[in-house]
Amino acid sequence: MEKLTKDDVHPKILEALLADSNITLEDALENEMILNMGPQHPATHGVLRLLLRLDGETVMGCVPELGYLHRGYEKLAENMNYYEFIPHTDRLDYLSPMSNNVAYALAVEKLVGIEAPPRAQYIRMIISELARVASHLVAIGSLAMDVGALTVFLWTLREREKILDIWDILCGARFTNSYTRIGGVANDAQPEALAKVKWFIDQYLPNLDECERLINTNRIFIERLDGVGVISADDAIDIGLTGPSLRGSGVEFDLRRAQPYLFYNEIDFKVVTYPDGDSLARYFVRADETRESIKIIRQALEKMPQGETLLNQPKKVLPKKTEIYSRMEELIHDFMIVNFGINPEPGEIYHAVESSKGELGFYLVSKGDGKPWKCKIRSPSFVNLQSVPQLVKGHMVSDVVAILGSLDPVMGEADK
Amino acid sequence: MGLEAKLNGNSFFTTTVDALTEWARKNSVWPMPMGISCCAIEMMASGDPKYDIARFGSEVMRFTPRQCDLMIVAGTVTYKMSHVVRKIYDQMPDPKWVIAMGACTSSGGMYRSYPVVQGIDQFLPVDIYLAGCPPRPDNLLNALIQIQEKIGRTKARDFQDKPLPRLTVVQPNGEFLQNN
Amino acid sequence: MASPKELLEQRLNEKFSGENFIFNEHRNELTVSLDKKNIIAVCKYLKEEPELAFRLCEDITAVDWATRKNRFSVVYHIYSLKMNFRLALKASVDEKDCNIDSVSSVWNTANWHERETFDMYGIHFNNHPDLRRMYMPEEFEYHPLRKDFPLMGIPGSLSLPKNKN
Ligand code: SF4
Numbered sequence: 008m009e010k011l012t013k014d015d016v017h018p019k020i021l022e023a024l025l026a027d028s029n030i031t032l033e034d035a036l037e038n039e040m041i042l043n044m045g046p047q048h049p050a051t052h053g054v055l056r057l058l059l060r061l062d063g064e065t066v067m068g069c070v071p072e073l074g075y076l077h078r079g080y081e082k083l084a085e086n087m088n089y090y091e092f093i094p095h096t097d098r099l100d101y102l103s104p105m106s107n108n109v110a111y112a113l114a115v116e117k118l119v120g121i122e123a124p125p126r127a128q129y130i131r132m133i134i135s136e137l138a139r140v141a142s143h144l145v146a147i148g149s150l151a152m153d154v155g156a157l158t159v160f161l162w163t164l165r166e167r168e169k170i171l172d173i174w175d176i177l178c179g180a181r182f183t184n185s186y187t188r189i190g191g192v193a194n195d196a197q198p199e200a201l202a203k204v205k206w207f208i209d210q211y212l213p214n215l216d217e218c219e220r221l222i223n224t225n226r227i228f229i230e231r232l233d234g235v236g237v238i239s240a241d242d243a244i245d246i247g248l249t250g251p252s253l254r255g256s257g258v259e260f261d262l263r264r265a266q267p268y269l270f271y272n273e274i275d276f277k278v279v280t281y282p283d284g285d286s287l288a289r290y291f292v293r294a295d296e297t298r299e300s301i302k303i304i305r306q307a308l309e310k311m312p313q314g315e316t317l318l319n320q321p322k323k324v325l326p327k328k329t330e331i332y333s334r335m336e337e338l339i340h341d342f343m344i345v346n347f348g349i350n351p352e353p354g355e356i357y358h359a360v361e362s363s364k365g366e367l368g369f370y371l372v373s374k375g376d377g378k379p380w381k382c383k384i385r386s387p388s389f390v391n392l393q394s395v396p397q398l399v400k401g402h403m404v405s406d407v408v409a410i411l412g413s414l415d416p417v418m419g420e421a422d423k
Numbered sequence: 424m425g426l427e428a429k430l431n432g433n434s435f436f437t438t439t440v441d442a443l444t445e446w447a448r449k450n451s452v453w454p455m456p457m458g459i460s461c462c463a464i465e466m467m468a469s470g471d472p473k474y475d476i477a478r479f480g481s482e483v484m485r486f487t488p489r490q491c492d493l494m495i496v497a498g499t500v501t502y503k504m505s506h507v508v509r510k511i512y513d514q515m516p517d518p519k520w521v522i523a524m525g526a527c528t529s530s531g532g533m534y535r536s537y538p539v540v541q542g543i544d545q546f547l548p549v550d551i552y553l554a555g556c557p558p559r560p561d562n563l564l565n566a567l568i569q570i571q572e573k574i575g576r577t578k579a580r581d582f583q584d585k586p587l588p589r590l591t592v593v594q595p596n597g598e599f600l601q602n603n
Numbered sequence: 604m605a606s607p608k609e610l611l612e613q614r615l616n617e618k619f620s621g622e623n624f625i626f627n628e629h630r631n632e633l634t635v636s637l638d639k640k641n642i643i644a645v646c647k648y649l650k651e652e653p654e655l656a657f658r659l660c661e662d663i664t665a666v667d668w669a670t671r672k673n674r675f676s677v678v679y680h681i682y683s684l685k686m687n688f689r690l691a692l693k694a695s696v697d698e699k700d701c702n703i704d705s706v707s708s709v710w711n712t713a714n715w716h717e718r719e720t721f722d723m724y725g726i727h728f729n730n731h732p733d734l735r736r737m738y739m740p741e742e743f744e745y746h747p748l749r750k751d752f753p754l755m756g757i758p759g760s761l762s763l764p765k766n767k768n
Binding site: 010017019023026073074077079081082085086117118120204242244246247249258260265266354355356357359366368370372378379381383385389390393422423 | 629630632634657658660661662664666667675680684687689691705710711712715716719723733735736737738739740743747748752754
Binding site: 053145161164 | 455461468471501534
């Protein structure tokens with residue numbers, strides 16, 4: 008291992024790291040230890056870099072350093088029209104791309120003032136919940152892997168593959184789907200896809216139980232998470248945690264319930280909370296949430312009406328490809344939308360959905376052009392990561408990976 | 424029952440050093456999973472039971488560069504990250520190969536924007552460019568097979584004139600020892 | 604019971620009489636524009652008043668209007684768990700006097716949001732505990748989300764590793 012030198016760490020980061028102590032850099036490098044974790048580290052879930060100040064094995068201070076995956080989404084969004092940005096939203100939270108699409112499409116629809124037909128909304132609901140299951144499965148698996156249980160990871164990945172297969176049938180891509188369109192979805196859900204969804208939800212619960220049996224009775228797993236990284240409800244709200252991480256602290260806040268979008272107000276589901284606020288609670292919330300998701304999907308499948316899946320509003324919504332090729336008017340509308348955009352009236356909106364990591368919001372400002380004047384992505388992972396320094400303080404180095412795993416950050420989203 | 428059953432007792436077989444090393448090298452390529460973003464998930468998926476990269480002898484994903492001979496760069500490389508990628512590449516022992524997995528790594532892909540390096544070949548030698556956004560796991564396996572073919576064509580003399588890496592060894596008494 | 608909007612309007616005008624609040628509604632979303640010198644007082648009040656209780660700060664960002672007199676608007680999205688209501692606060696910042704008070708003393712989470720805004724727009728947040736760049740390398744000189752920054756960046760402003768061999 009190479010010794011960390013001044014060249015590797017920017018002085019400003021060091022300053023932040025040593026801020027609450029009275030030691031100097033040279034001193035810190037001699038007596039205490041500064042440990043660099045990431046950006047290439049298996050347990051940081053991507054390219055997060057943490058600088059840890061250690062006293063023995065205890066973490067005294069921690070400074071996260073982001074930006075290794077900053078891809079300039081917001082700048083890109085300002086330079087393309089609303090439709091073109093849909094594929095980019097896939098790659099934000101690449102563990103649940105479908106629900107990002109939905110979040111973005113809902114935001115644009117709100118800005119334009121249109122609403123997708125009911126069948127499309129139900130399809131969106133089903134795919135967002137599937138995305139949540141897929142994402143939580145990876146979260147559970149990689150958390151277990153981080154604390155040393157490799158088998159669970161393979162088992163949860165196996166379940167996730169089944170969801171990817173469903174998406175494959177639905178839109179032809181395993182992930183990075185771009186299935187949602189503004190004003191609906193790209194194509195109606197095929198009977199085979201729906202049949203596969205039914206098959207999946209029927210066999211999922213026993214399989215989840217099986218995975219849980221592996222770890223819930225495992226003393227190593229429980230003891231490495233129990234009481235590690237505790238955050239109280241008030242602190243959690245103050246630091247801006249949302250999603251499972253917030254509900255693990257006992258706050259019953261879920262945007263699906265608080266500000267229902269799609270048809271969540273017609274669906275019966277429970278907002279899962281656990282009071283402890285530690286890593287174990289966050290894990291339990293995730294596992295139970297997938298059960299609720301299955302419940303939601305089951306109801307949505309029952310309630311789903313027949314009908315259109317794309318809104319018929321030629322000035323705002325791209326017409327179907329078959330119509331473009333056969334009818335003049337649709338061709339003109341298609342040309343206008345592709346070249347000049349959908350020109351929503353000037354104004355600004357913020358729309359947020361409950362994605363698998365927390366509150367995913369889009370703040371869109373329109374000046375009446377085809378391109379958004381400003382598109383800000385409020386990404387849950389970014390905000391959740393902010394709690395890391397608070398959570399890891401006073402714990403052992405090896406707990407850092409458990410805490411990170413329990414927060415389940417995705418760097419594509421955190422760095423934007 | 425394999426070859427060894429026939430070659431019992433004092434039997435032997437002859438081969439060339441090249442053939443033997445090639446054979447050993449190409450069937451145990453240890454990848455360094457440089458997972459940066461979305462493509463890393465597909466790289467993970469190629470290790471799962473469905474695609475099972477172990478069939479090609481590459482399931483040993485090592486997170487330390489010093490044990491690897493193939494770097495799979497999976498994900499968008501930004502300027503900030505490029506220094507890290509290069510540093511890790513430099514730490515890998517020779518001979519080493521690189522797969523640029525995905526459109527982003529190969530050419531910047533859909534990110535024509537200020538922080539993204541438009542193709543990692545600007546700072547790394549790349550052996551295989553893998554198309555797709557993301558490439559499906561079967562595609563990655565295909566790239567791996569091609570890398571194996573490429574490894575199969577390398578000869579020991581290809582490395583003959585390469586200077587040895589500069590090593591610095593710290594002696595117990597605190598002195599530095601350098602090999603050249 | 605009064606709707607959240609009426610309640611807010613009444614409370615804010617009562618508490619900060621003489622200040623100029625502009626209430627604006629677009630697609631059922633309430634935006635309040637205020638003077639930047641009041642930002643901390645208003646935020647503190649909105650958070651601590653038990654009836655309003657905007658305890659969750661969701662997002663802080665800025666908008667670059669490029670040609671307007673006050674070039675930037677800093678936008679705060681805050682949420683009241685009690686009323687289930689989201690409010691946007693907006694304060695204008697001029698390019699010449701490019702700073703605003705930091706609200707990280709009110710909401711802890713504002714810390715990173717403000718760092719990000721500083722990184723992207725170069726708006727300085729006074730009294731911020733740790734105002735560094737969030738995403739871009741420290742050596743980077745520009746602020747990418749400003750409208751005069753080109754999408755492809757400025758050549759040579761970011762370095763690539765040097766080839767050793
Ligand atoms: S090629 Fe596509 S999937 Fe791969 S990292 Fe780039 S954007 Fe993500």
